[in-house]
Amino acid sequence: MSTLLIENVTYKYRNSTTAAVKSASCAFEPGRLYAIIGPSGSGKSTLLSMLAGLDLPSEGKVQYGGKSLADMDLDRYRREDISMIFQAFQLFPLLTVLENVCYPMELTGISPKDARPRAQELLLRVGITQEQMKRFPSHLSGGEQQRVAIARSLASGAKTFLADEPTGNLDVANTDNIMEILRSLAREGYCVIVVTHDAEVAAAADSVYRMTDGVLTAE
């Protein structure tokens, strides 16, 4: 499994005078849960989008498994190496819960016959019942919807799991539940990186980094 490394990463949005991320360096290892905390606008999501290969840095580099993302096929990196979830769960409203998890697998060429049992296994793993799998996402609670989003993003088999404010819409009990799932992924060898405003969420992490005006520091 591969380390995700950032080296002196700076990111400047077009038309913007100041950089949103300023010379950030850090190594994210498999088997650990990382939290990135900091106020609104400090650059957390911008950093995550570079880790996800959605954008390349203006300066510095992002490396995965010793290779610079700038030299990699980014579509493939995003598809095979990175799983990502967001505050808004972004499930497909017109597909059932089970179909939500099957669909991305089928897009990668897995047959519906193989995708179904794999999707069921992933959903059971995050505590979604067979009965809930038949419902539409709007008929689940927020915490349950986020668990479906986790199962769906695990379907790709990617070993780096990025989460941008995954508990931002959830109450304390659901937040604890999601963090326990993310912790168990880290124990299984995933590299899990969670962006959050919430100090309580960060308390569940193995390592905590703080973003302040684009500057990343270890806590």
Ligand SMILES: Nc1ncnc2c1ncn2[C@@H]1O[C@H](COP(=O)(O)OP(=O)(O)OP(=O)(O)O)[C@@H](O)[C@H]1O
């Ligand atoms: N597309 C964009 N174009 C220009 N500036 C942007 C763009 N997206 C974000 N920014 C700016 O970059 C800075 C960092 O934004 P970013 O979204 O990374 O913050 P954040 O820490 O994730 O905040 P939040 O906690 O509110 O999600 C902010 O000043 C923001 O206004």
Ligand SMILES: [Mg+2]
């Ligand atoms: Mg953000």
